[in-house]
Amino acid sequence: MAAAPRASGQRPAEPRRADARRNRAAIVASTISTLRADPDASVAEIAQAAGVGRVTLYGHFASRAELVEAALIDVLDRGNEALSALDLDAAPPEALARLVDSSWSLLEESRSLLAAAQRELPQGRVRELHDVVEARVRALVVRGQDEGAFRDDLPVDWLLATMHALMHGAADEIAAGRLEPNRAGPLLQATLLAAYAPQPRG
Amino acid sequence: MAAAPRASGQRPAEPRRADARRNRAAIVASTISTLRADPDASVAEIAQAAGVGRVTLYGHFASRAELVEAALIDVLDRGNEALSALDLDAAPPEALARLVDSSWSLLEESRSLLAAAQRELPQGRVRELHDVVEARVRALVVRGQDEGAFRDDLPVDWLLATMHALMHGAADEIAAGRLEPNRAGPLLQATLLAAYAPQPRG
DNA sequence: CATTTCTCGAACAGGAATGTACAGGTTACT
DNA sequence: AGTAACCTGTACATTCCTGTTCGAGAAATG
Structure with a gap:
């Protein structure tokens, strides 16, 4: 047999x-x-x-779903490792810049996989797998708010969503050939830091 | 017959x-x-x-492709009308806020359609259809830069991509039930205006 | 009201993808 | 070396979708 x-x-x-x-x-x-x-x-x-x-x-x-899930887990594990290797205890803006720089390329590589997972895995499963790495980022943003380095007039969830969205957007631009990969990092940093900065009048 | x-x-x-x-x-x-x-x-x-x-x-x-294209054109036409009805001659930040407010919900309704079009229409066709409406937005951003109301240290294309990405991100959050639709407008405005604002040191 | 235009459902052909079954061949372990 | 674990291609059942054909029937137009 x-x-x-x-x-x-x-x-x-x-x-x-x-x-x-x-x-x-x-x-x-x-x-x-x-x-x-x-x-x-x-x-x-x-x-x-x-x-x-x-x-x-x-x-x-x-099944196909099981395969996609395994691949997603693999990517997330690597992402988690990359985050572990980072020193996120610096001043929040500095830490954020570092985080973006090391995260975004990983996301760019796996964004299609993520899309596939979104529609082939059960509802909410993707988010569920993400929340380990998500927690670290959230912690950084919250700390930044507490220390007055990041704006406080917008909810944390939204700030995180903003980061997500911008990274995906950068990946889209690259995929479309409108942006050179090596330029994405600085652009993302400049944009995110401005979006996160405390605002003069709330 | x-x-x-x-x-x-x-x-x-x-x-x-x-x-x-x-x-x-x-x-x-x-x-x-x-x-x-x-x-x-x-x-x-x-x-x-x-x-x-x-x-x-x-x-x-x-064919399916023809159907999707017709639907996309329909949405874009409506979007174009909505933009025409807008007064974009105000001060750039004000005009941008207005534009975001009237655009984003339309985009939220048609984002799936857009995804479908992206993968079923020939390469670049979606962008081609978009460029009429895109031109108006671009004009506004350029004017904002010229008048010193928007930051000048990032390329226009990137600023446009940023707007795109944030709107899509908001739509995602709503679709996932993490954001109430009526809160999206203000959040988008606050984030975009901060991201677009001229920076202290370039 | 007569005719053209459109619609309907059912049915068919073609293609593609997912899983499963089989039977013999390889490769790793001990 | 011998055994079990593993891999291979082929083939098959199933399902789903697209696009087309047919003939008959309903509806708008003049």
Whole structure:
């Protein structure tokens, strides 16, 4: 009986054959890069890009949704690591600039994946996965408000949404060829810092 | 011979039967509202929502793409009218506030349609259709820069992208139930004006 | 009222994508 | 080396969508 490798939806670290783990990683990576190029790419395309048969892919992930979720988790983990490596204890504007600079390119790489996840995962699941990394950013913004470095007349949620929106916008501009990738960072910083700055009259 | 009503891709105003014109309008309206609820809605769903047979729909629009384009044009026309009714000769910040206030809700209604158009119309077609309305906004921003009311250290394209991104972000927040629609206007104004304001040190 | 125009549903062809089944071939582990 | 785990291609069932055809029926127009 040709037993298929169990499609583990839960724990990713089971001690399986080296071969299997390698392929799984390749599939996840391929999911990210392939969806990046074409948000509507089929499972077949993803498998091919991973250098793996389609059936093999289904051996690792029971469904397309499970695959997308795994890829999203992977990206978020990396994002979380990147955030951990950052020193966010500086003055809020400085910290924000640093955060934007290190976050935005990651977001630019995974924005298609995110869109795919939005429509293929159950309602709210994406946000749920995000909230670990979201919490860190929120903490920074709140601190900035408390210290008077960021404006206080707008809700924190809105300020976070603003950051999100601007990063996505920058990614859109790049994807459309209207903005060179290396210019995005400074533009984002300049715009966000101005938008976050305390206002003369509330 | 049961002649189908010509699927006019070009001129929408040919003097046809009252019935046909009414149905065409209903289909366009239904396209907008149905895609708003579900960006991946099928032609069948759109026809049903319009109270029309699927075949009838294909009598008016030869393909899905043509349908989406017609709907987009309809929305853009309305947007253009709304802009025409506006007095944009005031001081730039004031004019910008007015513009945002009247634009953003229209954008909120049609953002799904826009996404659908982005991936179903030929490359650049969406932007091409947009550029009439885009020109007016751009003119305002440029004037603001000239008069020293808006910051000059960032490119116009980026400032426009910023406006786009923030409006979309607001729409996202509303769609997710995290923001009440009536609060979006003021938040957008406050954020955009701050982002556009001339900076102390360039 | 007669005719042209439009609409209707059902049905068909074509394509594409998702999952599943099978059966033999490879590769990693011990 | 031998065994189990894993991979492979092909093939199949299913579902969904698009676009078209047909014939008959309803509605607007003059």
